[in-house]
Amino acid sequence: MTALHSDNKAPHSTALGRIRLAQLSPARGLDWLNLFVANIQTGFGPFISVYLTTQGWTQTAIGFALSLGTITSMASQLPAGALVDAVRSKTRVAALSILVFTVSALLLAVAPIPLFVYLAEVLHGFSSCTLGPAIVAMSLAVAAEAALGVRLGRNARYASIGNGVGAALMGAFGYYVSERSVFILTALLTLPALIALVPLSGVADVPPPVTGNGEKTQRTEKIGAVLANRQLLLFALCVMLFTLSNAALLPFAASALTKRAGGDEANLLIAACIVLPQLIVALISPSIGRLAATRGRRWVLLLGFSMLPLRGVVFALLRDPAFVVMNQAFDGIAAATFGIMVPLVTSDITARSGHLNLSLGFIGLAMGVGAMISTTLAGWIGDRFGDQAAFLALASAGLAATLLVWRAMPETRSPT
C-alpha cells in the first residue's frame, strides 16, 4: 500500500547513474529485481546446449549436464522452500541466490570443463529454487495480502520485459560476439539484480505467521499437514497438467518452423515466437492481476488454462509460419495468467500456515514433473505418429487441465 504511493515520485536527477538507490521504493526495487532475474535466467536457458556444442561437447555429455540441472532443481524444490521459510531475511536469501548465479555463470564462461559445468548446473538448479519463493515472499511483504494479485501482475510484467530484452541481448551477443560472451553478460547482469535488492533490504524480515505483540501466536502448522492440504494437492495436479501440456509446445512448434520456413527467415520467426508472448505478458499482466482480485481466481485460471487446448489445436491444424507466430499470442495470455496465478493461489491456500515457500516449492516440483513428462511424451509421440499427433496430445492434456480447474478447483480468494 505504501509502496504504491512512492512510485510516482520522479527521480530528481535525470542522469541514469545519479538515481539514488536509497530513494528507490521497495516496489520499484522489486520491479527491477524481476527484470534482471528474468534477464539472467534467459542465459541459463536452452542456449547452454548450443554453447557446450561449440566447446566440442558430445550430445551425450550435454544431455547429462542438463539432466543434472533438472534433477537438482526437482530434488531441491521442497528443501529449498523449507529453507526459505526458516530463514528470517528473505532479502538475504535472494542476494545469496543471485550471487550463486554469478558464480554459475562465471563457471560456464571461464572454463566449460565438465566439473565446472556440472557444478554450475547444480548451483543454478538449487538457487533457482530458493530465489523464486523468496521473490514471492518479498512481494507479499511489499504489497500486503489483499494487493498480492496486483503486485504479482507487476512482477510478471517486469519479468517478461526482462525475458524479452534478455533473449534479444543474448541472441545478439551469441551471434555477433561469441557464445562465451553470453555467459559473461549473464554474470554481469547479476550485479544490477543485487543492486535492485538494496531498497528491499529488511522488507520481508518478519515471517508472516508470527503476528501479534506480546504473546507469540504459534500458528505454524506441521509440514505434513500443509502438504496434505487437499486444495494444494488439487492445485498441484492442475499445475502439473498445465506444464505437461505447455512445456513441449514451443520447442516443437519452433523445430517445425526450422523445417518449414525458408532460409534465414526461420530463425527470425523463432525469435518472434519467443518475444511475442513476452510482449503480451508485459502488456496484460497488470490487468490479469487486477482481474484475479476483482473477478476471483477461478475465472482467471480458466481463462489461462483454456489457452492450452486452443494453442495445441492451432499448431496441429494451421501450419503456415504466420499462424504459428500469431498462435504464440495465446501463449502470452497463458503465460501471464500462469505466472501470476501460481504464486497467488498458492499464497491464498498456504500463506497463513507459515509454509508458503515450502508450498511454492511443492508446486514448483509439480511443474518440473509436468515439464519432464511433456518433452518425453511429445518426443515419443512425435517420433511415432508425427508432429500433428504430438500437438493434439499436448492439447488434450491442456483440455484435461482446464476441465479439472473448471470442475474441481474452488475459489481461493479470501472473502473480504
Place this chain on the structure above:
Amino acid sequence: MNTARNSARRRPAIGIFIVALILIAAAAGANAENSGATPLVEIAQDQNAPATPDASKPATPAEPAAPPPPPGAPPKNLQPIFPGDATSILGKKVQGAAGEDMGRVVDILVDGEGQPRAAVIDFGGFLGVGSRKIAVDWRLLQFRPTDRKAPMQLSVARAEVQAAPEYKEKNEPTQVVGPPAEAPAAPDAAK
C-alpha cells in the same frame, strides 16, 4: 542486537564468494595455458609403423627385453600432426557454398571399415530453441584444416538440409542428405 548479528553473518558469505571468484580465475588461467597451439601428437600403432619416416632411429635391431618405460614418460611411438594438417571438427561451424551458416557438427557416423559415412549437424534455431539435427553424407563435406573457426564447407542447398527428416539416434535406417540425385553409387538413401 539483530543488526549486529546480521552484519556479522553477511561477511562470511561475501568472503566465500570472493574465494570462489579467485578459484575460478585461477582455473581459467590454468585452462588457457593448456590451449596453446602445440602440434598434436598421435600415438602410432606398432604394427603399421613402417610408413613412419623415423630418421632418428636407423634400423634398430630387435631390442631384447626393453625395460618398461618409467610411468609418466612419453611413449616412444609418437607422430606429430602439425597445425593445419588436421583439425578438430566436433562443435565447429559448417559453412554453405556461399559462406552461409549451416549449423555445427555434433556427431559423426562411421561404418565397419572405419570410414565416416555421415556427419550429424545441428541446424537452425534461435538461442537453442528450434534447432534440428540432420545427417548429411560425408562426401558432401569439404575440409579446410587451416580455418579453425569454420573448417568445413557443405555443398548442398540450405533448403535441402532444412526439409530433411530429423536425425534420431535409435531410428532404424538413418536418412542422410545425399549428393544431388544423379549420383548412382549412393545406395544409402533407402526410401
